Amino acid sequence: MTVPVLLVLVHDASGVVSVERRDPRAPQVSILDLGVTRGDGIFESIGVVDGRPQALEPHLTRLARSAAMLDLPEPDRDVWRAAVLQSIDLAGDETAGRELLAKLVLTRGIEGGDAPTGWVYLYDAGAYDSEREGGIRVVTLDRGYRSDVAQTSPWLLAGAKTLSYAVNKAALREAARRGADDVVFVSTDGIVLEGPNSSVIALIDGVHVTTPPELGVLEGTTQHAFFADVEAHGGKTAYRPLTVDELRSADALWLASSGRQIAPVTSLDGVDVAQDARLTGPALASLLAR
Numbered sequence: 001m002t003v004p005v006l007l008v009l010v011h012d013a014s015g016v017v018s019v020e021r022r023d024p025r026a027p028q029v030s031i032l033d034l035g036v037t038r039g040d041g042i043f044e045s046i047g048v049v050d051g052r053p054q055a056l057e058p059h060l061t062r063l064a065r066s067a068a069m070l071d072l073p074e075p076d077r078d079v080w081r082a083a084v085l086q087s088i089d090l091a092g093d094e095t096a097g098r099e100l101l102a103k104l105v106l107t108r109g110i111e112g113g114d115a116p117t118g119w120v121y122l123y124d125a126g127a128y129d130s131e132r133e134g135g136i137r138v139v140t141l142d143r144g145y146r147s148d149v150a151q152t153s154p155w156l157l158a159g160a161k162t163l164s165y166a167v168n169k170a171a172l173r174e175a176a177r178r179g180a181d182d183v184v185f186v187s188t189d190g191i192v193l194e195g196p197n198s199s200v201i202a203l204i205d206g207v208h209v210t211t212p213p214e215l216g217v218l219e220g221t222t223q224h225a226f227f228a229d230v231e232a233h234g235g236k237t238a239y240r241p242l243t244v245d246e247l248r249s250a251d252a253l254w255l256a257s258s259g260r261q262i263a264p265v266t267s268l269d270g271v272d273v274a275q276d277a278r279l280t281g282p283a284l285a286s287l288l289a290r
């Protein structure tokens with residue numbers, strides 16, 4: 001068994017000095033690493049389907065954007081790209097017919113040090129069939145800030161993919177307590193934001209709609225690919241603020257993310273929402289074929 005594959009990007013203050021294959025089952029990160037002790041770092045999760053990394057360049061762009069927002073050193077795009085491709089190469093035949101995830105992590109490094117910590121970890125994505133086919137029950141939860149937070153309080157890092165996902169995990173536990181599978185965060189001024197690990201897409205009056213990134217949500221690579229597919233088939237897409245009422249009365253609703261791709265939402269806050277299996281099946285097939 002080759003998967004999981006771990007490549008550590010060894011840094012000094014001036015950047016990556018080497019890419020080293022390491023044993024993913026052995027300890028590799030210091031207990032003094034700020035990624036561990038403060039969640040002070042960033043990550044990306046890239047779907048790898050049948051050996052093909054999905055939306056690799058958009059993920060690298062988002063990694064760079066997150067790094068800039070956290071004042072981390074700029075990731076060397078070519079080195080990170082090469083490391084992702086090398087991890088897939090190393091997995092070899094084990095990528096065939098499988099869904100894997102490449103997780104890219106960059107932390108601020110050891111407290112008091114001057115070099116970040118980075119790695120690429122390629123692992124089995126697990127099974128998503130039940131969510132993709134059977135759908136998910138979703139609850140709305142208050143995110144606790146306004147939809148203009150990215151402008152008013154940039155230090156809250158809305159829209160950066162940071163390692164500080166304790167809040168996102170807590171929200172998912174709250175969803176489970178409420179008998180649901182996932183969450184849609186809503187701003188204090190009533191605007192639909194995103195899931196803890198996903199973008200929200202609603203079909204409203206024939207238009208696929210999602211929340212604009214300016215409202216402090218992550219720019220979703222899967223949502224982007226879904227919209228490109230809709231447009232390629234002559235459909236309409238839009239980025240605009242959505243209300244929860246609009247989600248409730250949407251003609252179909254999905255959560256989109258790397259790995260799971262898209263999952264149709266079957267209920268929102270315990271009330272059934274419309275679904276359109278004629279759209280979900282082909283959209284999922286097209287996302288997996290990328």
Ligand SMILES: Cc1ncc(COP(=O)(O)O)c(C=O)c1O
Nearest residue numbers: 197198199218220221222257258
């Ligand atoms: C908060 C948040 N929003 C949106 C997404 C969807 O992004 P992508 O489709 O690029 O995975 C993610 C993905 O992990 C996420 O964590």
